[in-house]
Structure formats: C-alpha cells, structure tokens
Amino acid sequence: MIPPIANKFVAGETAESAVSHVESLNRDGVSGILNLLGEHYSDRRGADADAEAYVSLVRDVAAADIDGCISVKPSQIGIDVSDGVFRENLNRIVEAASEEDIFVWVDMEDHTTTNVTLDAVCDLGHETDGTVGVCVQANLKRTPDDLERLASVPGKVRLVKGAYNEPASVAHKKKAKVDEVYRDLLEYMFAEFDDGVAVGSHDPAMLSYARELHDEYGTPYEVQMLMGVREDAQRELAAEGVDVWQYAPYGDKWFQYFYRRVRERKENALFALRAVVGV
Numbered sequence: 034m035i036p037p038i039a040n041k042f043v044a045g046e047t048a049e050s051a052v053s054h055v056e057s058l059n060r061d062g063v064s065g066i067l068n069l070l071g072e073h074y075s076d077r078r079g080a081d082a083d084a085e086a087y088v089s090l091v092r093d094v095a096a097a098d099i100d101g102c103i104s105v106k107p108s109q110i111g112i113d114v115s116d117g118v119f120r121e122n123l124n125r126i127v128e129a130a131s132e133e134d135i136f137v138w139v140d141m142e143d144h145t146t147t148n149v150t151l152d153a154v155c156d157l158g159h160e161t162d163g164t165v166g167v168c169v170q171a172n173l174k175r176t177p178d179d180l181e182r183l184a185s186v187p188g189k190v191r192l193v194k195g196a197y198n199e200p201a202s203v204a205h206k207k208k209a210k211v212d213e214v215y216r217d218l219l220e221y222m223f224a225e226f227d228d229g230v231a232v233g234s235h236d237p238a239m240l241s242y243a244r245e246l247h248d249e250y251g252t253p254y255e256v257q258m259l260m261g262v263r264e265d266a267q268r269e270l271a272a273e274g275v276d277v278w279q280y281a282p283y284g285d286k287w288f289q290y291f292y293r294r295v296r297e298r299k300e301n302a303l304f305a306l307r308a309v310v311g312v
C-alpha cells in the first residue's frame with residue numbers, strides 16, 4: 034500500500050484508483066493523463082505486460098467516461114529490448130486507444146532513444162490521423178529540427194525543458210539557456226502547430242508567455258503539470274478557462290518516482306519530512 038506521504042504525487046496502485054483520481058480532477062475542471070509507473074525493462078515479458086496493462090487502462094478510462102488519456106514511456110514498452118518490440122507494443126496500445134477514442138502521449142526519455150521514438154510516433158501520427166502525441170525536450174540541441182519534422186505530422190506535441198542529465202555534446206547545460214530555447218520553441222510551435230501546443234511546465238514565466246502567444250496566434254493550447262506540483266495553479270488556470278491536464282502516475286512501482294520528486298525540490302523534501310514527523 035502507498036503510504037500517505039506518497040499519495041500527493043501518485044494516484045494509487047491500481048487502475049481503479051487512478052481512474053477515480055481523474056474523476057475527482059474532472060470535478061475541478063482539470064483533465065487527467067495517466068501513466069503506469071515502470072521503465073527500463075530489458076526483457077520482453079515486462080514490456081509486454083505493461084503494454085497489456087495500458088490496453089486494459091484505455092478500456093477502463095473509456096468505460097468511466099472521464100476526461101482522461103494516457104502517457105507511455107518507451108523503455109516501459111520495450112525500447113531497451115528492441116526497436117521492433119517497442120513499435121509492436123506501441124501500435125497495440127494506440128490501436129486499442131483509437132477504438133476507444135483515447136489520446137496516447139509518448140514520453141521522451143534520454144537522447145539515445147529520440148530517433149526511434151520519433152520515427153514510431155511520426156508513422157502512427159499519419160496512420161491514425163493524430164490520436165498520438167509526443168514529448169520533446171528544449172534542452173536537446175536537436176529539438177528545433179525535430180519540431181520542424183513534427184509540424185507536418187498529425188497529433189500534438191508536448192514541450193518540456195528536459196529531465197535527463199545529457200552530455201554537453203547534445204544538450205544545453207545552463208538553465209538560463211534552456212529557458213531561452215524553451216521560449217523560442219514555444220513561439221515556433223504556436224506559429225506552426227495547427228493541432229495545438231501542449232505546454233509541459235510548472236514555470237509561471239513560461240505559462241504566461243504561452244498565454245501571450247495564444248492571444249497573438251490564436252493557436253489552441255493546453256497546460257500539462259504533474260500531480261502534486263502547483264495543484265492550486267492547475268485549478269486556477271482551469272477556472273480561468275485554460276485547458277489543463279494533470280499527469281498522474283500510478284502503480285506499484287511508486288517508490289522510485291516519489292523519491293525523484295522529493296529529491297528535485299526543497300519544498301517536496303520538507304513536505305515528506307513533515308509527513309514523517311507528523312507536523
């Protein structure tokens with residue numbers, strides 16, 4: 034069972050608890066992106082089992098009739114096993130999701146996986162006419178070229194700053210530079226992406242810049258933030274009419290994810306400490 038201190042960041046251990054979390058988000062006007070926790074399977078069994086769990090999840094989301102979709106990590110469905118296993122599992126998930134009219138996001142992992150991930154998403158984007166979207170990272174130097182490629186692919190793109198510690202040969206390492214590039218890429222997306230822009234950030238500066246760009250270009254956009262991070266802002270933006278999606282992970286592999294959230298920010302560490310000592 035997940036201890037109460039991790040409940041802030043994780044929507045329970047089961048698909049049932051995750052769906053019920055999205056039901057409660059929907060009551061506040063926020064939609065849910067569900068991610069089954071798990072990554073880096075080096076054998077096919079784990080990857081196939083998680084792909085099957087996603088197929089079952091999209092049916093649960095459809096049956097519950099909630100404003101929800103899913104987000105999948107490539108290494109969770111076999112990219113470390115082989116490109117073929119990854120594609121097979123992603124196709125299977127997207128096929129089931131398309132039948133239920135549920136959108137599928139593909140998270141982006143470290144730069145060694147970018148080509149294979151984008152190739153699969155671009156093929157599926159054309160085949161399904163856009164029921165699949167992908168995340169791109171502002172810290173990677175290749176991302177302006179990737180966005181140029183994605184501009185002609187049906188589907189949505191989520192822009193994030195990038196969570197992986199990448200080598201300087203492929204990535205911008207200074208935060209100020211990543212922020213500058215993030216702004217430039219946002220502007221490019223608002224100008225070129227008719228299907229809409231997904232702003233994956235908690236940064237108030239980026240969120241208000243996205244609003245300015247929306248006013249200037251008229252391109253639809255959505256804001257995506259993590260469960261447990263700036264949830265007040267998520268609800269406030271939704272109340273103002275912004276399309277807000279909360280990325281909510283769930284599943285029994287919650288510990289590593291929780292630990293990452295606690296380590297990345299002082300406030301989260303204090304929250305965990307307070308929960309442990311009961312203040």
Ligand code: FAD
Nearest residue numbers: 140141168193194195196233234235236257258259262280
């Ligand atoms: P930062 O640059 O970390 O912080 C800027 C400002 O935002 C802070 O000064 C503060 O004002 C505010 N802020 C940030 N965090 C907090 C907090 N915890 N509490 C309060 N205020 C805060 N990365 C990938 O590499 N691949 C992915 O597929 C991916 N998917 C993501 C999906 C979603 C929905 C989100 C939100 C992020 C995802 N990320 C992904 C992570 C992303 O790359 C960043 O590491 C992460 O979002 C931190 O960057 P930031 O833009 O939120 O703000």
